[in-house]
Amino acid sequence: MATQTTSPTRGTARGATRRVRTERTSWSWTVILVLCAVTVLLPLYVTVSMAFKTPEQAVDGQAFSLPSPFSVDGFVQAWNLTTFPVGAGISLLVTAGTVVATILLAAFASYAIMRNWGHRLFRYSFYYLLAAMFIPFPVVALPQIQLTGRVGLDNPFGVILLATMFQLSFSVLLFTAFLRSIPEELEESARLDGATTWQTFWRLVFPLLAPMSATVGIFAFLYAWNDFMMPSLIIADPAMQTLPVRQNLFQSQFSNNYHVAFASYLMAMAPAIVAYLFTQRWVMEGVTQGAVKG
Amino acid sequence: MVQGISRPGRVRRAVASVLAVLTSGVLLGACAQDGREEVRFTFSKREAIGFMSDLVAEYNASQSEARVVLDTSGVDVVSASFVRGNPPDIALANYNMESARFVQRGALSDLSDTEAASRIRPDLQPLMDQYGSYPGRTSALPYSVMAASVIYNEQIFAEQGIEVPRTWSDLIAACETLQAAGITPIYATFKDDWTVAQGWFDYAVGGQLDVIDFFDRLAEQGTDVGPDSAVSFEQDFTGPLEQATELAQYVNPDAASRAYGDGNLAFAQGEAAMYLQGPWAFSEIAKTSPDLALGTFPLPMTDDPDDLRVRVNVDLAAWIPVEARHPEAARDFLEYLYQPEVIEAYNASQLGFTPTTDAAPPDDPRVAGMASYYEDGLVYQGPSVLVPKTIPVNSYAQAVLLGDEPAGMLRTLDADWARLAFRQPAPVSETKEPTP
Numbered sequence: 001m002a003t004q005t006t007s008p009t010r011g012t013a014r015g016a017t018r019r020v021r022t023e024r025t026s027w028s029w030t031v032i033l034v035l036c037a038v039t040v041l042l043p044l045y046v047t048v049s050m051a052f053k054t055p056e057q058a059v060d061g062q063a064f065s066l067p068s069p070f071s072v073d074g075f076v077q078a079w080n081l082t083t084f085p086v087g088a089g090i091s092l093l094v095t096a097g098t099v100v101a102t103i104l105l106a107a108f109a110s111y112a113i114m115r116n117w118g119h120r121l122f123r124y125s126f127y128y129l130l131a132a133m134f135i136p137f138p139v140v141a142l143p144q145i146q147l148t149g150r151v152g153l154d155n156p157f158g159v160i161l162l163a164t165m166f167q168l169s170f171s172v173l174l175f176t177a178f179l180r181s182i183p184e185e186l187e188e189s190a191r192l193d194g195a196t197t198w199q200t201f202w203r204l205v206f207p208l209l210a211p212m213s214a215t216v217g218i219f220a221f222l223y224a225w226n227d228f229m230m231p232s233l234i235i236a237d238p239a240m241q242t243l244p245v246r247q248n249l250f251q252s253q254f255s256n257n258y259h260v261a262f263a264s265y266l267m268a269m270a271p272a273i274v275a276y277l278f279t280q281r282w283v284m285e286g287v288t289q290g291a292v293k294g
Numbered sequence: 295m296v297q298g299i300s301r302p303g304r305v306r307r308a309v310a311s312v313l314a315v316l317t318s319g320v321l322l323g324a325c326a327q328d329g330r331e332e333v334r335f336t337f338s339k340r341e342a343i344g345f346m347s348d349l350v351a352e353y354n355a356s357q358s359e360a361r362v363v364l365d366t367s368g369v370d371v372v373s374a375s376f377v378r379g380n381p382p383d384i385a386l387a388n389y390n391m392e393s394a395r396f397v398q399r400g401a402l403s404d405l406s407d408t409e410a411a412s413r414i415r416p417d418l419q420p421l422m423d424q425y426g427s428y429p430g431r432t433s434a435l436p437y438s439v440m441a442a443s444v445i446y447n448e449q450i451f452a453e454q455g456i457e458v459p460r461t462w463s464d465l466i467a468a469c470e471t472l473q474a475a476g477i478t479p480i481y482a483t484f485k486d487d488w489t490v491a492q493g494w495f496d497y498a499v500g501g502q503l504d505v506i507d508f509f510d511r512l513a514e515q516g517t518d519v520g521p522d523s524a525v526s527f528e529q530d531f532t533g534p535l536e537q538a539t540e541l542a543q544y545v546n547p548d549a550a551s552r553a554y555g556d557g558n559l560a561f562a563q564g565e566a567a568m569y570l571q572g573p574w575a576f577s578e579i580a581k582t583s584p585d586l587a588l589g590t591f592p593l594p595m596t597d598d599p600d601d602l603r604v605r606v607n608v609d610l611a612a613w614i615p616v617e618a619r620h621p622e623a624a625r626d627f628l629e630y631l632y633q634p635e636v637i638e639a640y641n642a643s644q645l646g647f648t649p650t651t652d653a654a655p656p657d658d659p660r661v662a663g664m665a666s667y668y669e670d671g672l673v674y675q676g677p678s679v680l681v682p683k684t685i686p687v688n689s690y691a692q693a694v695l696l697g698d699e700p701a702g703m704l705r706t707l708d709a710d711w712a713r714l715a716f717r718q719p720a721p722v723s724e725t726k727e728p729t730p
Contacts, residue, residue: 059581061559081343142377149378233374238334238365248368252340253488254574256555 051075051263058259074263082246082264090156091225091243092271097160098224099217102167106216107209109168110175111201115184126176132169137162137230145233154236162234163224171216178212179205218279225272243268331360331623336385338368339610341577345643346386353630360623369393376401381615384624386437386631389608391682394425397433398721402613406432408625410612410632413650417671420506422608424675426721435628437637438610438646441590441664441673442492442572448587450477450567458591458663460599462537469544472567481566482545483557484695487688493570495691496605496676498538499531501595505674512711513720519712527711528704531677535700537595542695550696562586572605573645576660590663592672604664606673609646685710 050058051074052067058074078084109129116122137144148158182205190200206213231242247268250261337346343366350362365371365382369392375381376396387393396402405411411432418436427433451458454475459465469479483489499505511525519526546552546566555578561569562582569575570593579586592602612631614624631637634652641648645661647668648654655665667673681687690703714720 055581059555059559059578061556145374145377146379149380154378154380232367232371236375236378236380238367238371239363241367245367245371249338249340249343249366253554254572255341255578256558257340 047262047266047269050258051266053259055257055259059256071259072263074259075267077257077260078250078264078267081249081260082243084243084264084267086239087241087243087246088268088271090240091268094156094159094163094231094242095221095224097157098163098167099220101160101164102171102220103213103217105164106168106171106175107206107213108201110172110179111205113172114176114179115187126172129169129172132166133173137166141229141233148234149236154234155240156231156235156242159231159234159242160224162230163220163227166230167216167220167223170219174212174216175209178209182208214279218276221275221279222272330358331620333360333362333384333620333623333627334365334382335362335627336365336367336372336382336387338366338387339644341574342640342644345640349631349636349640353627356630357626360620360626362627376615376617379617380619381617383618383620384612384614384627386610386612389422389425389434389436389611390679391425393434393611393613394721396613396615397428398426400428400431401615401617402428402431402433403616403618403621404431404433405435405612405614405625405628408435408632409629411435413632413652415649415651418608418649421606421673421675422611424506424509424680424721434611434613435632436608436610436649437612437631438608438641438644439606439649439668440573440609440646441661441668442605442607443497443590443592443664445561445569445571445575445660446589446591447561447564447567448589450564451589454567456567458589459594460602461594461597463597465541465594469541473544478546478566479544480541480546480568480570481552481557481561482542482549482570482695483552483554484545484549484692485551485553485556487692489554489557489571490695491678491688491691492572492605492676494538494542494695495535495687496678497570497593498534498541498595499677500603500605500674501593502534502601503530503677505677505680509677509680509720510722513715513722516719517712517716519708519715521705521708523708526704527707528701531704531707532701534595535694535704539694539700558582573661576645588660590661592664592667602667603672603674604667605676606647606668607675607679608649609644681707681711682714684714 046063049065049067050063052070052072054067054069054071054073057065057067109125113122113126144162145154148154148162153161186208187200187204190204195203226244227242228244228248232245232248235241235245247261247264250257250264335350337343339346343364347364350364354361369387372382372385372387373392381401414435418439422434422436446458450472454471454477456468456471457464459468472479482494508525508530512519515523515525521528523529542549546560552560554575557569557571558575558578559582560566561575562579564583564586573590576588579588592604594602612628614621614628618624632650634650637650638648638653640646641653642656642658645656645658647656647661647665655669656662678687678691685707687707690707694700694703711720
């Protein structure tokens with residue numbers, strides 16, 4: 001579909017031959033894309049159908065069969081075992097906090113760094129931030145558990161702080177690359193009109209960064225929503241635990257509760273999918289806008 | 295210009311409100327109390343959470359001093375809480391090399407003066423100490439013991455006129471009879487390495503070796519474990535594992551591609567006569583065939599009909615950390631947990647054996663076949679769980695059952711063991727004073 005819509009706009013002869021070639025190759029691409037889609041859709045189908053099965057049917061070895069009888073027992077159990085509303089609420093809190101904090105802090109840092117690139121302190125702090133990309137959480141887990149415990153951050157708030165910190169380096173990398181493409185003349189004209197640095201940033205630069213903010217936000221969202229290890233180690237009070245940690249309950253060596261587990265995963269997946277559907281449009285808009293300008 | 299001022303203001307307000315929501319959530323979580331002492335109780339055995347929640351509710355209703363809060367977030371979270379310095383007040387957890395680490399480092403308090411400790415069967419203590427101990431302390435008390443052996447389909451055995459085998463030759467004869475009748479004698483799930491280690495490896499070794507004695511001698515051997523040492527995996531385990539590979543001739547042809555879940559399903563559908571699994575498989579089998587008549591017997595590895603033992607593991611042990619915030623309340627709850635009717639009801643519900651001296655054996659017919667061995671102390675802990683997790687013994691066992699040479703694999707195991715002993719000496723079953 002997508003490949004067909006691009007070429008017909010060109011009316012020349014060369015365009016026509018290209019179109020023929022595009023149509024011929026589009027079949028093989030279609031097959032490949034269908035195969036790719038199947039690798040996603042098939043597990044998704046199993047997840048959905050498994051979630052509605054009874055315990056007996058869930059272990060019968062027929063993963064692809066349709067649920068019969070149709071049962072919502074898995075959802076009820078998953079809801080109760082994870083106290084879903086609380087878990088989802090805290091996950092949402094952690095995720096929202098991480099996304100907002102990451103976008104703001106990374107944008108601040110990138111703006112400061114890019115506009116003071118000639119200054120050694122700012123250049124080095126960029127390298128310093130980038131270096132953090134090479135430190136995975138498990139390496140620093142133990143001292144961070146102790147540290148957060150001592151300063152009273154062994155709660156979702158501490159997770160927001162740490163998650164933001166771990167997202168910062170990658171986000172700064174994205175923002176600085178994007179900032180390079182924004183001409184400095186725009187800012188100079190704003191300054192001529194009497195804008196302060198703060199106003200220039202908020203009224204001019206930050207809106208221009210919007211497409212990249214969406215991308216950074218999506219990455220931060222996926223990371224914070226799905227992260228298991230950090231919340232499991234940092235949050236001390238089990239009542240304040242995030243959803244993925246609560247769901248760990250379903251993975252046991254000795255017993256299979258596929259229907260409960262899949263029902264729970266489905267419920268946890270829903271917000272992520274919804275958020276992605278919405279922000280995906282943003283990103284696509286941003287990409288096409290940038291393309292027209294370039 | 296007006297807009298220029300209002301816009302950052304709006305953003306600032308938004309940021310402030312997000313922060314306000316976050317902090318209020320944190321504060322709400324911290325101050326939800328009603329004057330009762332809050333006892334954090336860690337328990338993460340998935341199958342028994344329902345039972346334990348009811349028990350906790352009952353206890354909370356029975357007194358007004360403390361309120362027990364059930365924490366099901368698992369053992370990793372507990373490790374982190376020790377690091378942080380706010381461990382749970384009391385825990386009932388699987389007793390293995392991981393939780394024994396808390397014992398060895400003195401992070402758990404002494405429970406020897408509790409009433410519960412006085413009722414624990416003394417012959418279980420060596421099993422607890424095999425994972426290590428802390429001098430002068432009873433750091434953990436067994437709460438539920440799981441016994442594992444061969445599960446068999448009583449109907450198939452009766453139809454083929456097979457008696458429960460008590461010797462190795464009886465067992466082979468039974469397998470021959472079954473095979474001749476076109477029935478798969480044993481259902482094996484070699485794809486899941488833990489099932490190989492738990493069943494084939496442990497039953498074969500524990501069925502003819504004195505496991506406690508072996509690991510004690512191995513610990514004394516120190517780092518000098520190898521082809522020429524007086525005791526080694528290669529010397530002592532080669533025989534049993536060769537027998538295990540002999541027995542592996544009688545399994546389903548697709549064993550290499552079958553996992554635990556497949557095994558439970560196939561066995562529940564009567565596809566084989568025997569299954570080398572622990573009692574945890576019963577509830578899984580019952581999901582498919584709730585009324586299947588099943589029994590258990592220890593795997594006979596020698597030709598002496600009296601030389602039979604069952605594999606046990608301490609499925610749950612109770613402990614109270616030294617740093618617990620409410621140790622007295624936790625002890626009170628501990629005594630409640632060990633009341634005969636409570637501990638026996640729990641074990642009956644999970645097909646476990648009660649580790650107290652006065653407890654009656656379980657009456658479930660599926661585990662009754664192991665009761666007499668447990669009563670007489672004819673038990674061993676699986677060698678596979680006594681090897682620290684840094685050594686991939688499960689995969690080694692799997693390799694042997696998939697056709698690797700036992701002696702070669704065991705030489706690798708010896709070398710691994712020697713390397714690990716160099717870093718951290720292995721624990722022994724007797725409590726010794728630490729040497730400086």
